[in-house]
Amino acid sequence: MPVLPLGMASVVAATQKAGHTVLSLNLLESSDIPLSFENAFREIKPHAIGISVRNIDDQSMENPRFLLDSVRDLVEDCRKMSDAPVILGGAGYSIFPQSALEYTNADYGLQGEGEEMFPLLLEFLNAGRKPFCIPGVYSRKMKRNNPPRYSTDLDLFPLPEPHVHLDIPATIDKEQLWLPYQTRRGCPMKCSYCSTPVIEGSTLRFHDSRAIIENISLYVDKGIAQFFFVDNIFNIPESYAEQLCSALIEADFTIKWRCILYPRKINPEMAWKMKAAGCTAVSMGFESGAPPVLAHMNKQFTPTDVSETCRILNDFGIEQQGFLLLGGPGETRKSVEDSLAFADTLPLDTLKITVGIRIYPETPLARTALAEGVISGGDDLLKPRFYLRPELAGWLPAHAATWAEERPHKILQNLHGRKIS
Secondary structure, eight states: OOOOOHHHHHHHHHHHHTTOOOOOOOGGGOSOHHHHHHHHHHHOOOSOEEEEOOOSBOOOSSSOOBOHHHHHHHHHHHHHHOOSOEEEESHHHHHSHHHHHHHHTOSEEEOSOHHHHHHHHHHHHHTTOOOTTSBTEEESSSOOOBOOOOOSOGGGSOOOOBTTTBOOOTTSOTTTOOEEEOSEEOOOSOOTTOOHHHHHOSSOEEOOHHHHHHHHHHHHHTTOOEEEEOOSOTTSSHHHHHHHHHHHHHHTOOOEEEEEEOSSSOOHHHHHHHHHHTEEEEEEEEEOSOHHHHHHTTOSOOHHHHHHHHHHHHHTTOEEEEEEEESOTTOOHHHHHHHHHHHHHSOOSEEEEEESEEOOTTSHHHHHHHHTTSSOTTOOOOSOOEEOOGGGTTTHHHHHHHHHHTOTTTEEEETTSOBOO
């Protein structure tokens, strides 16, 4: 699935709305990054340069790829071409605001929602004012910051428009494109390992469904027919999900979409609405089939909830991709076997297996890892560190790979990076 820079496009839209001239570069699709930079600096002399950092690493325990070296190189290239301040933001950056800033040698960083804070930072810099009162601002020169602020009204932020903010490269096959789309932010579920509360906050906030429909219609008019709702949990709260599905049905778009579901609170009426609105596939991180492990992860569902959700979705012909996350606190050989056996009972189209859990700062998993001596108190966790029960380390990776190889029709891949089918 081609990745489009939705976060950067959202900040571009807000920065232009604030009256600034913006030139954006999608370096994910650039075949010659130095040339792209050279052409950009020939076109515009920037007063500030923003870099959106989506991922820090690839979360693969066996052969982890650390991705900030390329960002550090970009910062160095910016320094060669301009004396404008370099500002980092994005989901990946927000998890490690100070350590990522130090590692890349950028000037400033913004943790949280850039649509509000990036234009405000530009205003301070243009006026020659020190920006340290701005929520979520970090600087290498002055190591103090205010906590990030999350807007209570997402409709204050403009939605990106096609070929204006979210410039879709001509090299992308539209049949392969599932355009990323976000209707809400925040997650109240507090899973033990998850970084989302740091990135988006723990309070759910929404775009008005009428604004969503109006914006999606712009993409439909440009020939975009496939959307991926990247909200962390599409079906919570149920009332908003139902309202959005009803609005999509009424709009009568000829589109297909997929989303991420929390595997509970799905009933036949909700599944029918999703299907009627264009939903063709969902992703579900049910993570384990063992109740004790789910409790350690602070999951608010049971294996029975997962089974019932899968059955209902299957009845309506909605494809399902499941995720197993093995090796965390409370895991045993028996719980692993229970989870694999449980996955075999589900009508999944594909399954991804992850062995070992990436440890993120300010999570219950990080506190557990510290208490158990897996990490030290001085580890900022910027370089990828993983939790895997020591007694399972020699057995679990090989066992999971063998299990997967016996089911090539179902297993998409495991997250060690080795293709299974």
